[in-house]
Amino acid sequence: MKKIIHWFRQDLRVSDNPALYEATRNGQVMPVYILDDENAGANKMGAASRVWLHHSLESLNKSLDNNLAVFKGNPCELLSKLAKDHEIDAVHWNRCYEPWRIARDKAIKEQLKEQGVDVQSFNGSLLWEPWDISKQDGGAYKVFTPFYRKGCLQSTSPREPLPAPENMEYIKNGGIPIAELGLLPEIDWNSSMEKHWSFGEQAAQKRLDDFLEEGLKGYKEGRNFPSQNNVSRLSPYLHFGEISPHQVWCAAINSALAKKSENDLDCFQSELGWREFSYHLLYHFPDLPEKNMNEKFDAFPWVKNDSAVEAWQKGQTGFPLIDAGMRELWQTGYMHNRVRMVVASFLVKNLLIHWKEGERWFWDCLLDADLANNIMSWQWVAGCGADAAPYFRIFNPITQSQRFDPEGTYIRKFVPEIKGLPDKHIHAPWDAPKEILEKAGITLGQDYPKPITDIKASRERALEAYNEIKG
DNA sequence: TGAAATGTTGGGGCG
DNA sequence: ACGCCCCAACATTTC
Numbered sequence: 480m481k482k483i484i485h486w487f488r489q490d491l492r493v494s495d496n497p498a499l500y501e502a503t504r505n506g507q508v509m510p511v512y513i514l515d516d517e518n519a520g521a522n523k524m525g526a527a528s529r530v531w532l533h534h535s536l537e538s539l540n541k542s543l544d545n546n547l548a549v550f551k552g553n554p555c556e557l558l559s560k561l562a563k564d565h566e567i568d569a570v571h572w573n574r575c576y577e578p579w580r581i582a583r584d585k586a587i588k589e590q591l592k593e594q595g596v597d598v599q600s601f602n603g604s605l606l607w608e609p610w611d612i613s614k615q616d617g618g619a620y621k622v623f624t625p626f627y628r629k630g631c632l633q634s635t636s637p638r639e640p641l642p643a644p645e646n647m648e649y650i651k652n653g654g655i656p657i658a659e660l661g662l663l664p665e666i667d668w669n670s671s672m673e674k675h676w677s678f679g680e681q682a683a684q685k686r687l688d689d690f691l692e693e694g695l696k697g698y699k700e701g702r703n704f705p706s707q708n709n710v711s712r713l714s715p716y717l718h719f720g721e722i723s724p725h726q727v728w729c730a731a732i733n734s735a736l737a738k739k740s741e742n743d744l745d746c747f748q749s750e751l752g753w754r755e756f757s758y759h760l761l762y763h764f765p766d767l768p769e770k771n772m773n774e775k776f777d778a779f780p781w782v783k784n785d786s787a788v789e790a791w792q793k794g795q796t797g798f799p800l801i802d803a804g805m806r807e808l809w810q811t812g813y814m815h816n817r818v819r820m821v822v823a824s825f826l827v828k829n830l831l832i833h834w835k836e837g838e839r840w841f842w843d844c845l846l847d848a849d850l851a852n853n854i855m856s857w858q859w860v861a862g863c864g865a866d867a868a869p870y871f872r873i874f875n876p877i878t879q880s881q882r883f884d885p886e887g888t889y890i891r892k893f894v895p896e897i898k899g900l901p902d903k904h905i906h907a908p909w910d911a912p913k914e915i916l917e918k919a920g921i922t923l924g925q926d927y928p929k930p931i932t933d934i935k936a937s938r939e940r941a942l943e944a945y946n947e948i949k950g
Numbered sequence: 951t952g953a954a955a956t957g958t959t960g961g962g963g964c965g
Numbered sequence: 966a967c968g969c970c971c972c973a974a975c976a977t978t979t980c
Contacts, residue, residue, distance in 0.1 A: 820951070871980045872952050942980060
């Protein structure tokens with residue numbers, strides 16, 4: 480019997496966990512989690528993510544019959560010491576792909592090997608490894624469609640999920656209580672957010688099942704409407720590995736509805752494909768978090784405007800759809816994808832604020848904050864990323880609102896102070912006739928802000944700014 | 951995974 | 966009856 484540490488990182492589950500599965504087949508297991516704030520640098524986990532992590536660790540610990548050993552500190556030192564103290568034969572983990580984690584893990588592997596400890600790493604969180612997908616000429620794909628269709632879909636199919644290990648034999652160990660990681664905030668802003676979610680592996684499976692039963696039908700169209708329940712809302716679970724993309728991919732293919740609506744299935748799978756694309760790009764272009772993929776944007780005339788940024792963050796821009804989205808983010812730790820695109824376009828294009836500013840806010844507020852996805856998506860919206868939206872594609876927040884929230888259901892949920900406005904005027908209150916505003920009990924500038932910018936003028940200003948760098 | 955400007959077409963009102 | 970204008974409605978181009 481070998482003695483093996485399974486180091487949990489972004490794989491907080493026991494089913495379809497390749498590294499854990501192999502460990503339990505080969506010996507006794509010490510399950511370990513280490514909160515590493517020392518190596519992350521600028522990419523230290525945000526506040527909302529920490530709340531999610533807290534609850535997910537509690538859940539995982541239960542699944543492991545309270546055998547999860549939790550630590551805070553530098554994983555290299557901690558693992559090295561644990562291995563010595565407990566005469567460990569091997570350390571297992573599932574791979575992570577953020578540049579700082581790759582560098583850290585490489586150093587840890589060397590350290591442990593030097594100590595005579597075997598290290599095994601596995602793929603637990605990507606359908607295709609970034610180094611297995613490349614163009615004919617050997618280079619990395621920079622365009623989504625060929626990456627996905629030629630690269631991924633014509634490569635080997637994702638594996639079938641593994642079962643949860645049975646009859647695990649644990650190696651007892653200390654560690655600290657999860658509460659002592661200090662993941663929950665001192666001021667209680669989290670409990671209202673928590674009401675919107677269930678945490679942990681079983682909750683993830685239930686969310687997947689519910690989505691496949693209720694949301695997948697009509698996904699292709701319905702996913703655009705923030706008041707409809709057609710999106711999966713699996714992103715936080717995927718980020719922390721409470722569910723694997725393999726489990727999602729295979730369950731979707733095998734679901735009852737998949738055969739009936741292939742378009743919906745294809746569309747949903749391609750969204751998982753975008754996740755793969757993000758990781759692929761971050762792996763091959765590790766300076767993406769700091770640098771514009773398109774260097775022309777280094778000369779872009781970004782504007783500094785703290786009060787505009789603050790209005791955006793707090794959902795006080797005077798544009799109902801934007802404000803609804805930003806408040807959904809603040810209140811629930813999540814924002815519907817369509818609305819993410821609209822609020823991002825507004826910040827970057829109508830306000831000319833650097834995408835990094837929005838990226839940092841999302842990083843801190845999103846429960847699903849994920850370096851690869853967040854960076855790729857912001858660069859995509861800003862127009863500086865790989866296969867990005869062309870610079871002249873500027874969302875009109877009013878048109879988007881009329882098109883994707885026609886009855887104002889989503890707006891009324893998160894911007895209740897204007898809920899008395901009729902559908903026709905809820906998208907642009909400043910255009911409503913006086914008597915209608917009065918009837919709804921709204922004085923613009925008091926009960927709800929006047930718009931902080933002129934959409935037509937700011938659009939033209941953005942086009943001029945982009946023209947400067949077009950070259 | 952846009953929006954606005956510009957171009958084209960065809961039906962209806964009207965002198 | 967006919968031509969002219971207007972303007973939706975749709976298509977194409979441009980940003």
